[in-house]
Amino acid sequence: MTPMRLSTREMIDRLISFDTTSRNSNLELISFVEDYLASHGVASQRVVNEDGSKANLFATIGDASKPGGIVLSGHTDVVPVDGQDWSSDPFGVVEKDGMLFGRGTSDMKSFIAIALVMVPEFLKRGPAIPVHLAFSYDEEIGCLGVRPMIDSIVRELPRPAVAIVGEPSMMKVVNAHKSIQSYFTTVTGLESHSSATDKGVSAIFYAMELIGFLGKLAEEMRGRSPAGCRFAPPYTTINVGVVKGGTAVNIIPRKCEFGWEYRALPDDDPDEIITRFTAFAEEDVLPRMREVYPQARIETRERAKAPGLVPETGSPAETLILKLAQCNETEAVSYATEAGLFQMADVPTLVCGPGDIAQAHKPDEFIALSQIAECERFMMRLAEHVAG
DSSP states (O other): OOOOOOOHHHHHHHHHHSOOBTTSOOHHHHHHHHHHHHHTTOOEEEEEOTTSSOEEEEEEESOTTSSSOEEEEEEOOBOOOTTOOOSSOTTSOEEETTEEESTTIIIIIHHHHHHHHTHHHHHHHOOSSOEEEEEESOOTTTSOTHHHHHHHHHHHSOOOSEEEEOOOSTTOEEEEEOOEEEEEEEEEOBOEETTOTTTOBOHHHHHHHHHHHHHHHHHHHHHTOOTTOOSSSSSOEEEEEEEEEOSOTTEEOSEEEEEEEEEOOTTSOTTHHHHHHHHHIIIIIHHHHHTTOTTOEEEEEEEEEEOOBOOOTTOHHHHHHHHHHTOSSEEEESSOOTHHHHHHTTOOEEEOOSSOGGGTTSTTOEEEHHHHHHHHHHHHHHHHHHHO
């Protein structure tokens, strides 16, 4: 098979062209990456989801049986473009004023593209330390795909020395990030004519109480900001992002659903907020609803949950990545990644990738060409390191 030779720009173009919005399959992209790796003699392994509609892809450059491997981890899915006002086709890369525009350019297909383009360079040097490529699905909806892939890595390989998660960090080295837990809460009351409020149970009114309770918790968390905290904002945050309910102005609403999340500091109890919310719902709100309608319900289901990344200051892994990135200090960020999951599997992990998180999820998402060049230099230094 003739090796596929693509420039970084060509590889970014190809990856962006696949609409891998989380609700869609990512298999076309995975097949393309499989073929690319195979053309360079690199075997890869799929880790598929239950219905076979999506897959992670794992591959090793070098001898997989050797200890001390380095994992390059990235997610293949992107967030939706629905309702966003794009100036160009979000799934076609446009270059303008030193920037590449397209969905996933920053978050985070450019990192994956650079890692793939570097494969021939890694091979040419004959890595003494294996480089593992770990590309996952459904990161944007809860780091779902990477979990079984991490299980496979830990079960089947010598434990890697470090995992590098290539989320956009402006190529700064991140050793700490918040956890994330998100939920949907459904409040079910009793419909009635709006003139007979004593006969119905308004799901919206009681949902407002629950949302108000979250607002009070948010203010409490703001007041707990620890001195010298590196995060921005420097406290655990709570957000209610979606509220749906009711059918008509003159009908007491039977159902209201709201989606909410919180992002906890690594040192905070990650379950405190959901525990307190559940207690308020079941011990305060629900009994009052059931005084009128015994079948009333408040149901909360987990949407996503990912642990925070806890600093391992001064560790060999951190020292290595700081050297490769040519940075003197580490950063802390408020967005979540799969880094905490690798860390929970006893794989030292840091975040370092091209692009600015401020551009992620927005219309006209972009990455600066200077960031791509900086990541390419990072990868070249990595290639020198693994060559021994």
